[in-house]
Amino acid sequence: METKDGATPAVKQRVIDAVLAITASRGLDQATMREVAKEAGVSVGSVQYYCRTRDDMLVIACRHVMDRIVARGEALPRTGPVGSVVRAYAQEFLPLDEVRADEQRVYLAFVARAAVVPDLARLQHEFTARLRAACAEAFRLAQERGETHTAFDADVAASATVAMLDGLLVHLLSDPEGMPGPLAIAILDEHLARFVDIGIPV
Amino acid sequence: METKDGATPAVKQRVIDAVLAITASRGLDQATMREVAKEAGVSVGSVQYYCRTRDDMLVIACRHVMDRIVARGEALPRTGPVGSVVRAYAQEFLPLDEVRADEQRVYLAFVARAAVVPDLARLQHEFTARLRAACAEAFRLAQERGETHTAFDADVAASATVAMLDGLLVHLLSDPEGMPGPLAIAILDEHLARFVDIGIPV
Numbered sequence: 486m487e488t489k490d491g492a493t494p495a496v497k498q499r500v501i502d503a504v505l506a507i508t509a510s511r512g513l514d515q516a517t518m519r520e521v522a523k524e525a526g527v528s529v530g531s532v533q534y535y536c537r538t539r540d541d542m543l544v545i546a547c548r549h550v551m552d553r554i555v556a557r558g559e560a561l562p563r564t565g566p567v568g569s570v571v572r573a574y575a576q577e578f579l580p581l582d583e584v585r586a587d588e589q590r591v592y593l594a595f596v597a598r599a600a601v602v603p604d605l606a607r608l609q610h611e612f613t614a615r616l617r618a619a620c621a622e623a624f625r626l627a628q629e630r631g632e633t634h635t636a637f638d639a640d641v642a643a644s645a646t647v648a649m650l651d652g653l654l655v656h657l658l659s660d661p662e663g664m665p666g667p668l669a670i671a672i673l674d675e676h677l678a679r680f681v682d683i684g685i686p687v
Numbered sequence: 688m689e690t691k692d693g694a695t696p697a698v699k700q701r702v703i704d705a706v707l708a709i710t711a712s713r714g715l716d717q718a719t720m721r722e723v724a725k726e727a728g729v730s731v732g733s734v735q736y737y738c739r740t741r742d743d744m745l746v747i748a749c750r751h752v753m754d755r756i757v758a759r760g761e762a763l764p765r766t767g768p769v770g771s772v773v774r775a776y777a778q779e780f781l782p783l784d785e786v787r788a789d790e791q792r793v794y795l796a797f798v799a800r801a802a803v804v805p806d807l808a809r810l811q812h813e814f815t816a817r818l819r820a821a822c823a824e825a826f827r828l829a830q831e832r833g834e835t836h837t838a839f840d841a842d843v844a845a846s847a848t849v850a851m852l853d854g855l856l857v858h859l860l861s862d863p864e865g866m867p868g869p870l871a872i873a874i875l876d877e878h879l880a881r882f883v884d885i886g887i888p889v
Binding site for chain 1: 711712713714715716741791792795796798799800801802803804807808811812815816819843846847849850851852853854855857858860861862863864865866870871873874877878881
């Protein structure tokens with residue numbers, strides 16, 4: 486499909502990549518239509534075809550980031566106790582390397598806007614509901630298999646786990662001095678290990 | 688002290704209040720010099736006297752929010768087990784009412800910028816280090832008094848607690864549907880209660 490603004494899936498991908506790159510390196514403030522067009526090497530019209538506002542940019546960038554993280558999670562080997570898969574999946578969300586840090590800077594910009602824009606809060610609800618459901622399902626499977634350390638409500642434990650992940654993510658990005666990667670992993674492990682067998686001693 | 692721009696402590700307070708009000712209700716994007724001056728009922732020159740950039744605005748607003756929360760925490764009655772004081776103090780950070788939601792929207796905007804601006808990351812480190820130290824000190828006191836449920840490293844538990852608080856804060860603000868206030872309190876209580884006696888059965 487080609488439009489007068491040259492909108493194609495390839496152009497859309499370049500726009501998404503440009504939004505990700507600018508938001509991750511210089512912050513959402515700098516992701517103007519003109520800057521995104523320049524970074525993507527496309528016309529301002531092409532950018533506007535996909536995102537009319539800065540919030541539209543955040544939405545397409547954030548959806549892309551979420552899909553990417555979930556795809557990595559789905560590709561993980563399903564071996565060992567359920568808790569060990571949850572652990573590996575959860576680590577895909579933590580900004581422990583530059584790729585994930587760039588992804589999560591976009592997510593953090595999105596979340597700060599979702600706190601003031603109801604349309605974005607609805608999308609954030611969609612994202613977190615999906616994560617909580619996947620985590621609760623895994624916890625229930627661990628319960629069925631007897632890979633648990635205590636009796637617990639799988640839904641509450643899943644909400645706690647997703648909140649803990651987001652808290653660690655915030656500190657890894659905004660206070661790398663106070664929250665080095667190994668500490669974040671140790672805290673995540675200790676959090677998970679009190680519910681389920683994560684396949685390693687904590 | 689009076690300057691040619693009419694800068695006084697009272698004007699500074701009006702500027703801070705205006706930044707808080709705009710960031711909380713419409714988002715950081717809308718907190719331009721002109722909008723802040725209009726909201727505060729002062730000249731643009733007065734706003735510029737206190738904050739030359741939008742990041743300066745975030746810094747003074749965020750410092751103010753942190754001081755306010757810490758002052759409320761310090762004013763809490765020191766009765767019952769140490770864990771019950773930690774619990775009450777921690778709840779002062781959670782956006783469980785409109786005043787605290789407005790405060791934390793400013794913090795969330797600040798944190799998203801701290802993830803891309805090193806100067807702000809240094810200030811965020813100062814904030815979180817202060818919280819972690821206060822929490823670790825309380826946990827150590829609980830350990831000395833035998834008000835604990837397990838052996839644990841007070842510093843790691845404090846880092847985990849501050850991360851959990853920030854995660855709950857993010858979800859309360861950005862996904863109120865998925866993280867209602869009572870669930871956030873239940874998750875916080877369950878988190879704290881596994882370390883220390885919080886004065887209520889969980």
